[in-house]
Amino acid sequence: MNPEAESRQLVQKLLPEVDEIQDATLREAVITIWASAWESSEWKILDECPKSPDLPSTRTLVTHSRTVAQISINMCEVLARQNSLSINKDEVIAIALLHDVSKLHEFTKTSAGSSKSAIGNKYQHGFLGAFWMQQAGLSVDLVHAVIAHTPLSNVIPQTQEALIVHYADFADTDSLLLDAGLPLFCKRK
Numbered sequence: 438m439n440p441e442a443e444s445r446q447l448v449q450k451l452l453p454e455v456d457e458i459q460d461a462t463l464r465e466a467v468i469t470i471w472a473s474a475w476e477s478s479e480w481k482i483l484d485e486c487p488k489s490p491d492l493p494s495t496r497t498l499v500t501h502s503r504t505v506a507q508i509s510i511n512m513c514e515v516l517a518r519q520n521s522l523s524i525n526k527d528e529v530i531a532i533a534l535l536h537d538v539s540k541l542h543e544f545t546k547t548s549a550g551s552s553k554s555a556i557g558n559k560y561q562h563g564f565l566g567a568f569w570m571q572q573a574g575l576s577v578d579l580v581h582a583v584i585a586h587t588p589l590s591n592v593i594p595q596t597q598e599a600l601i602v603h604y605a606d607f608a609d610t611d612s613l614l615l616d617a618g619l620p621l622f623c624k625r626k
């Protein structure tokens with residue numbers, strides 16, 4: 438198997454929620470973006486990249502991405518059912534899995550664990566992921582959702598799918614911050 442196919446296979450194994458995306462083109466794009474972001478990063482072991490340099494290193498980007506995807510899927514199903522809304526579940530899963538993929542380049546390994554990389558200090562969080570999505574030909578609404586997911590962005594979520602991932606990300610992030618005794622996102626000005 439060539440190295441590219443191996444990377445894609447490992448991404449699919451570590452992020453099994455990707456298989457819940459019914460649209461094959463979208464599913465393949467999510468896998469390709471993750472695999473190429475990983476291959477071009479300094480992280481030799483994909484699930485060593487942290488969720489945040491501030492959190493314990495056991496809180497990984499892979500686990501966070503999976504948790505946000507799972508919360509998002511549940512939110513999508515409840516909101517669609519209870520509020521009679523039409524929400525695109527494929528898009529919700531894709532946004533959730535891609536919202537933080539840029540962290541593979543935004544963080545760097547240090548002797549103490551990890552810190553922000555030069556790119557992480559110079560690019561706004563999420564920009565690179567959105568850029569890769571645009572390059573891959575994903576829709577404006579999907580790219581928008583990744584740009585809007587972070588409170589650092591001046592753009593607020595403008596679709597149901599973007600809104601779901603924004604709050605799912607907050608839910609997991611604040612749960613991890615509370616557990617680590619760190620200030621919560623919901624209390625930041």
Ligand SMILES: [Fe+2]
Binds near residue numbers: 536606
């Ligand atoms: Fe996140």
